[in-house]
Amino acid sequence: MTEPPILEAKGISKSFGGIQAVCNVSLKLYKGEILGVIGPNGSGKTTLVNLITGFVSANTGEIFFKGKDITGWAPHKITNLGLTRTFQVMRPYHSLPAYKNLVVPLNSPRVRGTRGGKFGDRDTVAIDILEELGFERDARVPYKPASTLPLGYLKRLELGRCIALKPEVIICDEIFSGLSMSEIASMIPLLEKLQKEGITMMMIEHRLRELFRLTNRLVVMNFGEKIAEGIPGEIMKNQEVKEAYIGTEIS
Amino acid sequence: MMKKMERRKKRLDRSIKVRSEGLYGLSSWREMTYMLLPGALFLVGLLLLPLVLDMYWQKVLCGACIYALLALGFDFLASWVGLVCLGGALFIGTGGYISGLLDAKLGLPAFFSIPIAAVGGAFICTLCLLPCLRLRGIYFAIISFMFPLFAVHIIVALNAFGGTEGISALSIFPNIWTEQYLALAVVLISLFAIRRLVKEDFGLILRGIKDNEQAVRASGINITRYKAAAVFIAALIGCFGGAYLSHLYGWLGVSLFAMDFSILPIAASVMGGMGSLAGPVLGALILTPLSEALRGFGQLRVVLYCLILIGFMVYKPEGLFNYLKRKYHQFERWEDL
Numbered sequence: 001m002t003e004p005p006i007l008e009a010k011g012i013s014k015s016f017g018g019i020q021a022v023c024n025v026s027l028k029l030y031k032g033e034i035l036g037v038i039g040p041n042g043s044g045k046t047t048l049v050n051l052i053t054g055f056v057s058a059n060t061g062e063i064f065f066k067g068k069d070i071t072g073w074a075p076h077k078i079t080n081l082g083l084t085r086t087f088q089v090m091r092p093y094h095s096l097p098a099y100k101n102l103v104v105p106l107n108s109p110r111v112r113g114t115r116g117g118k119f120g121d122r123d124t125v126a127i128d129i130l131e132e133l134g135f136e137r138d139a140r141v142p143y144k145p146a147s148t149l150p151l152g153y154l155k156r157l158e159l160g161r162c163i164a165l166k167p168e169v170i171i172c173d174e175i176f177s178g179l180s181m182s183e184i185a186s187m188i189p190l191l192e193k194l195q196k197e198g199i200t201m202m203m204i205e206h207r208l209r210e211l212f213r214l215t216n217r218l219v220v221m222n223f224g225e226k227i228a229e230g231i232p233g234e235i236m237k238n239q240e241v242k243e244a245y246i247g248t249e250i251s
Numbered sequence: 252m253m254k255k256m257e258r259r260k261k262r263l264d265r266s267i268k269v270r271s272e273g274l275y276g277l278s279s280w281r282e283m284t285y286m287l288l289p290g291a292l293f294l295v296g297l298l299l300l301p302l303v304l305d306m307y308w309q310k311v312l313c314g315a316c317i318y319a320l321l322a323l324g325f326d327f328l329a330s331w332v333g334l335v336c337l338g339g340a341l342f343i344g345t346g347g348y349i350s351g352l353l354d355a356k357l358g359l360p361a362f363f364s365i366p367i368a369a370v371g372g373a374f375i376c377t378l379c380l381l382p383c384l385r386l387r388g389i390y391f392a393i394i395s396f397m398f399p400l401f402a403v404h405i406i407v408a409l410n411a412f413g414g415t416e417g418i419s420a421l422s423i424f425p426n427i428w429t430e431q432y433l434a435l436a437v438v439l440i441s442l443f444a445i446r447r448l449v450k451e452d453f454g455l456i457l458r459g460i461k462d463n464e465q466a467v468r469a470s471g472i473n474i475t476r477y478k479a480a481a482v483f484i485a486a487l488i489g490c491f492g493g494a495y496l497s498h499l500y501g502w503l504g505v506s507l508f509a510m511d512f513s514i515l516p517i518a519a520s521v522m523g524g525m526g527s528l529a530g531p532v533l534g535a536l537i538l539t540p541l542s543e544a545l546r547g548f549g550q551l552r553v554v555l556y557c558l559i560l561i562g563f564m565v566y567k568p569e570g571l572f573n574y575l576k577r578k579y580h581q582f583e584r585w586e587d588l
Contacts, residue, residue: 055465079471087469093462096455104459107452108471122452165471 006031012061021047023224034201039221045204053085054078080110082168086158092146099142102126105164152183169200176207261586268580301431315539316434317492322516322531324485330526332481333461335392337513340399342489344508346372350494351503365494372490377483384478399508417504518556524570
């Protein structure tokens with residue numbers, strides 16, 4: 001592709017004590033695509049997300065977003081540029097009602113002036129977003145405390161926090177994990193719709209079949225290193241990837 | 252084997268509570284009275300209190316108001332931001348020293364020195380606590396508890412600002428009525444202002460920070476700024492308290508950094524009911540006169556605080572205010588199973 005990537009990581013590494021969590025990983029994310037990142041447990045996928053979004057600072061390497069060097073920036077600054085993320089372990093505000101969970105991001109400098117203002121406007125915007133995500137508008141669900149919501153709704157709430165920020169890039173950290181088949185089936189059209197709206201996505205995922213429906217490019221990680229990159233069909237034939245997932249044959 | 256429960260307590264909302272929820276509260280005088288009566292009683296009762304007290308208890312009331320301010324700040328930080336702040340003594344000391352020094356060195360009247368000390372002291376306290384804002388819970392408590400101890404040692408070691416003796420003969424308030432109504436007005440204004448503030452989006456974000464810092468950061472919000480703002484608010488009312496105290500006694504000294512200012516607000520908050528903001532104020536207004544009445548016990552009073560704390564934690568963990576609120580809104584009856 002000739003277009004410059006919207007997000008680019010150049011040789012980022014991170015070690016926690018003696019453990020090399022991410023080692024010299026480079027990747028590019030182009031506008032409008034859905035990039036899948038897969039790898040066995042402990043291969044450094046979540047750390048990669050934390051590094052890109054600034055929650056953990058990298059030992060070495062550089063990260064560029066929209067041509068800007070965002071290495072070492074604070075997470076809230078990066079988020080305000082339009083690079084948002086969901087958490088693998090959901091982090092709702094347990095004591096707040098579901099819709100109030102979205103009023104918090106609506107207060108960020110990025111969307112503060114444009115989405116809702118005084119007199120409870122933000123509440124209405126938040127409920128609109130929840131409806132878009134498949135919460136029933138007139139039911140009690142949006143008004144229930146987040147701690148009482150089932151997993152499927154919490155995952156949507158995570159996604160909602162990103163959407164509320166009108167992002168350019170969403171990094172989904174295992175958004176399908178723990179969901180039932182029907183919940184995933186209703187989540188996929190949602191993500192497709194977001195892609196059509198021009199949002200670029202990077203999906204960390206273990207559910208490969210569902211991921212392959214969405215993505216056209218894959219990055220495979222193992223032991224903190226990027227071992228392969230390409231289109232899904234070819235990648236799964238790659239010997240190294242097979243070994244990482246299935247293991248080596250004992251002869 | 253557990254004894255079989257024969258009856259249980261059933262709680263039901265009073266019908267008027269249901270009727271006065273939301274906009275319907277404005278439908279008739281009955282509903283409006285029901286909603287506004289408790290607050291109005293508290294407000295009027297507090298304002299009338301100085302008229303029925305004698306000189307000694309009037310002074311006690313002034314002190315109680317300062318503890319009420321500290322308890323309010325403590326509850327605001329603990330229940331809304333998740334910072335357990337034992338910096339009450341820091342706020343009182345900083346405010347008291349600034350106001351007292353402005354008065355003693357520059358001859359500013361109390362009318363000017365108190366506001367300057369409140370705002371300036373709040374800035375200093377916020378700056379002191381700024382590096383520790385990333386700590387939470389008990390860790391923040393330990394650090395904030397250290398600062399007043401530091402301050403005392405620095406003042407004593409350098410013999411600065413009058414050293415251990417302090418500075419006396421500061422200007423005092425013109426009369427006892429100014430003293431009392433100034434303190435009462437500030438308590439009421441800060442109580443209503445903070446209660447209003449936490450209902451705004453600002454309070455919502457603070458609540459979010461308490462629940463989950465990382466999610467707030469991922470929402471593009473600078474949590475340090477919000478935490479600092481919250482600490483500033485708590486420090487502002489705390490420093491006002493200190494400035495007020497130095498003029499109330501006409502004296503400043505290291506005892507403004509006394510541990511009492513850090514500990515009693517906790518007891519008051521637990522007694523009054525954490526998270527209600529009005530509860531801690533109520534708690535402080537009860538606990539301070541109580542401890543004054545037990546002055547004869549001397550240092551044993553601290554034991555009394557602890558007993559009250561333990562008693563409330565075991566028997567009424569919801570606190571006095573929440574208990575009264577429940578009784579007001581709901582009736583209870585025993586039901587046979």
